[in-house]
Amino acid sequence: MSITHRQALQSAQTLGLDRLDAQLLLLHTLGKQDTDRAWLLAHDTDPLADATADAFRALSLRRAAGEPLAYLVGYKEFFGLRFVVDKRVLVPRPDTETLVQWALDVMRASPVTCPTVLDLGTGSGAIAVAIAHSIDCTVLAVDASTDALAVAKQNALRLGANVTFQQSSWLDVIKGKFHCIVSNPPYIADGDSHLAALKHEPTAALCAGADGLDDIRTIIKDAPTSLHNGGWLLLEHGYDQAKAVRDLLTQRGFSLVESRHDVAGIARCSGGQWM
Numbered sequence: 001m002s003i004t005h006r007q008a009l010q011s012a013q014t015l016g017l018d019r020l021d022a023q024l025l026l027l028h029t030l031g032k033q034d035t036d037r038a039w040l041l042a043h044d045t046d047p048l049a050d051a052t053a054d055a056f057r058a059l060s061l062r063r064a065a066g067e068p069l070a071y072l073v074g075y076k077e078f079f080g081l082r083f084v085v086d087k088r089v090l091v092p093r094p095d096t097e098t099l100v101q102w103a104l105d106v107m108r109a110s111p112v113t114c115p116t117v118l119d120l121g122t123g124s125g126a127i128a129v130a131i132a133h134s135i136d137c138t139v140l141a142v143d144a145s146t147d148a149l150a151v152a153k154q155n156a157l158r159l160g161a162n163v164t165f166q167q168s169s170w171l172d173v174i175k176g177k178f179h180c181i182v183s184n185p186p187y188i189a190d191g192d193s194h195l196a197a198l199k200h201e202p203t204a205a206l207c208a209g210a211d212g213l214d215d216i217r218t219i220i221k222d223a224p225t226s227l228h229n230g231g232w233l234l235l236e237h238g239y240d241q242a243k244a245v246r247d248l249l250t251q252r253g254f255s256l257v258e259s260r261h262d263v264a265g266i267a268r269c270s271g272g273q274w275m
Helices: 005-014 019-029 037-042 050-064 069-073 094-108 126-134 146-159 193-198 214-226 242-252
Strands: 075-078 081-084 116-120 138-143 163-167 178-183 227-236 255-261 267-274
Touching: 005 019, 005 050, 019 037, 019 050, 019 069, 050 069, 069 075, 075 094, 075 126, 081 126, 081 146, 094 126, 094 178, 094 227, 094 255, 094 267, 116 126, 126 138, 126 146, 126 163, 138 146, 146 163, 178 214, 214 227, 214 242, 242 255, 242 267
Parallel strands: 116 138, 116 178, 138 163, 178 227
Antiparallel strands: 075 081, 227 267, 255 267
16 A cells, blocks of 8 residues: 655654655655655645655665765755765765855955966865856866766866866875965864764765874975965864864964854864965
8 A cells, every 4th residue: 555745754754864854855756856845745645656655765764874865865055056966975064165155255355356276175076166156266176086076077067167177186296376275175083983974975085194184284284385475275174173273374384374163153164375
């Protein structure tokens, strides 16, 4: 006997899914838009075909096991844009919008007509594409992973963003100078307790040594050779790493070193200007 939309949602919630996740998964299974929640409520007594019910149940079980919703539906909203994501890249987080906004603020305050931007460790391309989509600039996005670059290129093409891509481990093979370097590098310490909740995402994009700062140290050390005079280096980091990152920037010789807070009031990004 077929189950209804309402019964399917109730079943998903008994697995531990919250109501919104269950609704979005059901809409995805039905081929509907995620904006059709009102339609779902209006049709809560409609029966589900057996194949659809089975597919929804399978997705619900994966979500209950901790797989990110974005991987299950295949996309994630970021900075007002929809990005394709899968297990090859990290899911873009709202916290990272703080980094994008800071980069835009820096470039809009600059006298340079078309600034050059370098996005290190681009992943899904969310930062690079969001910047290119928001301001007239030249963006180069790099990543060590060919898989990640494939996803990022797909997103840039879909969203009509003028971004160039290059494979590189941080700044290893990067030529030229930039007005702004941005990065959301790995910053979780090896063995951190938070990793259990991130087991479905690529570990190489998450972990960076005993204190989580190995990659940030590398970027801060090498960035000045790739910055124009007056250029900015802006970095996302962990919730408790702001002071350590500011200290590294100051020790390397950056000026105007500061941190910016995310919507939760956490110092999420730190950066400085190279003079």
